[in-house]
Amino acid sequence: MHTFGHPCEIDRIADICKRYHIAMVEDSAESIGSYYKGRHTGTFGKIGILSFNGNKTITTGGGGMIITDDDELGILAKHITTTAKKPHPWEFEHDMIGYNYRMPNINAALGCAQMEMLPEFIASKRQTATEYEAFFRSIASVIFVTEPKDCISNYWLNAILLPDEEHREAFLKASNDARVITRPAWILMNELQMFKCAPMGDLSIAKDISARLVNIPSSVRLT
Numbered sequence: 375m376h377t378f379g380h381p382c383e384i385d386r387i388a389d390i391c392k393r394y395h396i397a398m399v400e401d402s403a404e405s406i407g408s409y410y411k412g413r414h415t416g417t418f419g420k421i422g423i424l425s426f427n428g429n430k431t432i433t434t435g436g437g438g439m440i441i442t443d444d445d446e447l448g449i450l451a452k453h454i455t456t457t458a459k460k461p462h463p464w465e466f467e468h469d470m471i472g473y474n475y476r477m478p479n480i481n482a483a484l485g486c487a488q489m490e491m492l493p494e495f496i497a498s499k500r501q502t503a504t505e506y507e508a509f510f511r512s513i514a515s516v517i518f519v520t521e522p523k524d525c526i527s528n529y530w531l532n533a534i535l536l537p538d539e540e541h542r543e544a545f546l547k548a549s550n551d552a553r554v555i556t557r558p559a560w561i562l563m564n565e566l567q568m569f570k571c572a573p574m575g576d577l578s579i580a581k582d583i584s585a586r587l588v589n590i591p592s593s594v595r596l597t
């Protein structure tokens with residue numbers, strides 16, 4: 375997955391998957407409009423997804439999209455997400471276990487209109503990021519998270535890294551007291567109650583970043 379809309383080194387993950395015959399599912403929920411080496415995120419895996427949840431760059435209120443260039447898989451995905459009903463003018467026969475994950479037309483219409491606005495939304499988000507980057511450049515103890523090499527990021531969620539947890543807590547308190555909504559990163563999965571017993575590798579980098587990271591306001595600016 376591409377955290378905060380910044381593409382990860384997806385070709386390295388794709389190589390590992392290829393070596394071990396693993397089908398790569400690419401979670402690009404956060405990264406519509408982000409490109410890795412000129413290619414849109416979500417198109418590297420056997421299957422990819424986009425989220426159109428209310429907090430995303432474009433929204434249909436809820437729901438999302440499956441992306442694949444595998445025709446067979448695409449047809450199967452459509453079938454099982456629309457109750458697995460066999461196409462027939464009057465008979466209702468379901469030939470597999472299916473789900474009703476249809477997007478209602480009204481939500482889809484909203485999504486189509488939003489899609490037309492996507493270039494504008496991304497330009498606005500990138501402009502905000504440019505201004506943040508210029509601002510934080512003068513503060514040596516704060517790192518503004520920027521797009522990785524060879525990437526174009528949608529800057530879905532802007533983030534800064536503070537020196538340590540103590541500074542993060544002070545920053546969160548001061549900014550929220552000043553009515554600027556800032557948040558820590560999501561709690562790491564291995565720290566959630568229900569996954570505490572799950573096997574895990576060395577998470578020292580994730581832990582370090584999680585203790586120092588703050589998401590700062592990132593919405594599209596209205597003109």
Ligand SMILES: Cc1ncc(COP(=O)(O)O)c(C=O)c1O
Pocket residue numbers: 375376401403404424425426427436437438
């Ligand atoms: C990486 C990632 N995957 C999946 C989801 C879930 O998407 P949805 O809210 O559309 O179910 C999110 C939502 O924020 C996400 O950030």
